[in-house]
Amino acid sequence: MFNELVEKRRSVKVYANRPVEAAKIDAIIEAALRAPTGRAARPWEFVVVTDKALLEKLSMAKPVGAAFLKDAPAAVVVCADPSVSGLWVEDCSIVAVTMQYAAHALGLGSRWAQMKGNSFSEGKTSTQYIAELLGLPVNLTVQCIIAVGYPGEEMVPYKKEELRFDKVSYNRYGSKKA
Ligand SMILES: Cc1cc2nc3c(=O)[nH]c(=O)nc-3n(C[C@H](O)[C@H](O)[C@H](O)COP(=O)(O)O)c2cc1C
Numbered sequence: 112m113f114n115e116l117v118e119k120r121r122s123v124k125v126y127a128n129r130p131v132e133a134a135k136i137d138a139i140i141e142a143a144l145r146a147p148t149g150r151a152a153r154p155w156e157f158v159v160v161t162d163k164a165l166l167e168k169l170s171m172a173k174p175v176g177a178a179f180l181k182d183a184p185a186a187v188v189v190c191a192d193p194s195v196s197g198l199w200v201e202d203c204s205i206v207a208v209t210m211q212y213a214a215h216a217l218g219l220g221s222r223w224a225q226m227k228g229n230s231f232s233e234g235k236t237s238t239q240y241i242a243e244l245l246g247l248p249v250n251l252t253v254q255c256i257i258a259v260g261y262p263g264e265e266m267v268p269y270k271k272e273e274l275r276f277d278k279v280s281y282n283r284y285g286s287k288k289a
Pocket residue numbers: 120121122123176177179222223224225226266
């Protein structure tokens with residue numbers, strides 16, 4: 112079952128004009144809260160956004176690469192308190208992908224919008240912009256925003272022949288499968 116999900120998963124940029132049921136959002140968040148974290152530190156916090164005006168503003172959090180958030184019916188802002196764990200980047204990445212697979216398992220599409228290391232404008236980071244918008248406390252930084260919604264485009268799964276098996280070695284680097 113999981114393998115089938117993995118085989119079909121693709122990121123979705125275009126969303127149908129249809130709200131996501133609250134129960135599906137709850138299931139995605141529950142999956143996130145069950146994700147593994149280094150030393151079980153759980154340094155993350157999430158803000159679920161379904162307000163249209165806020166989603167539109169989030170789509171402007173960086174100049175390029177977040178516009179798709181505007182037409183998504185929902186998004187989860189993945190924040191973390193770096194003082195809680197030195198592994199917060201790993202923990203946020205794992206939780207973000209966990210939410211993506213949870214969304215896809217529920218028939219939804221999703222896409223990651225990177226925020227860590229990005230700027231809203233000269234002198235203002237994407238995190239600062241989002242913090243003002245959503246009222247985040249100063250200890251939190253934003254790693255990414257995961258858009259969620261019913262797909263408005265059909266994404267073709269990768270064919271097995273397209274996968275980069277050349278990047279895999281066995282026992283010793285460069286040694287290929289017999
Ligand atoms: C760490 C990370 C950062 C990403 N940042 C963005 C982004 O800022 N904007 C965007 O449109 N897609 C972003 N994506 C989605 C990727 O572009 C997408 O996963 C990639 O093109 C491969 O497509 P696939 O997910 O359909 O296999 C990001 C994905 C990851 C894992």
